[in-house]
Amino acid sequence: MATERTFSILKPDATKRNLTGAVNAVIEKAGLRIVGQRRIQMSRAQAEKFYEIHKERPFFGELVEFMTSGPVVVQVLEGENAVAKYREVMGATNPANADEGTIRKTFSESVGENTVHGSDSLDNAKAEIAQFFQDSDIAG
Numbered sequence: 001m002a003t004e005r006t007f008s009i010l011k012p013d014a015t016k017r018n019l020t021g022a023v024n025a026v027i028e029k030a031g032l033r034i035v036g037q038r039r040i041q042m043s044r045a046q047a048e049k050f051y052e053i054h055k056e057r058p059f060f061g062e063l064v065e066f067m068t069s070g071p072v073v074v075q076v077l078e079g080e081n082a083v084a085k086y087r088e089v090m091g092a093t094n095p096a097n098a099d100e101g102t103i104r105k106t107f108s109e110s111v112g113e114n115t116v117h118g119s120d121s122l123d124n125a126k127a128e129i130a131q132f133f134q135d136s137d138i139a140g
C-alpha cells in the first residue's frame with residue numbers, strides 16, 4: 001500500500017452544527033493525517049466547477065445551493081491508501097445506507113446534507129486538491 005493524499009470537504013451542515021472537531025476526531029482516529037486545512041466560503045463558480053460532473057443530475061442546483069449556503073472546511077488528508085480509506089470512513093452517500101461508526105451514519109441528516117466529501121479516485125484527488133490548495137499550504 002502506498003501513502004496517498006485525498007481531498008476532503010466538511011460541508012455546510014457540519015460547520016453550521018459546530019462539528020468540525022468531532023468529524024476531524026473520526027478522521028484522525030482512522031489514521032488519516034490532516035496535512036492541509038482551510039475554512040472558506042465557496043463561491044457559486046467554485047461549487048459549479050467542483051461538481052461539474054453532476055451538472056446534468058436533477059439535484060445539481062440544490063447541491064450548488066447547499067455547498068454555498070455557509071462556510072466549508074477544505075482539507076488534504078494523507079495516509080496509507082488514503083482515497084479508499086476515507087471513502088470507508090465517510091460511509092455511503094445516503095446516511096440511511098451508511099455503516100455504523102461512519103461519519104455519515106453518525107452525523108448526517110440527509111442524502112444531500114451528508115456532512116463530508118471525499119475524492120473517489122487518486123486522479124480526482126489530485127485535481128480537487130489543486131482546485132483549492134497550493135503546494136505551500138500543505139505540510140506533511
Ligand code: GDP
Pocket residue numbers: 054059062063092093111112113114116117118120
Ligand atoms: P459521494 O461521492 O458519496 O459524495 O456521492 P456522489 O458523487 O454520488 O454525489 C455527490 C454529492 O451530491 C453527494 O455527496 C450529495 O451531497 C449530493 N447528492 C447525491 N445524491 C443526491 C440526491 O439524491 N439529492 C440531493 N439533494 N443531493 C444529492
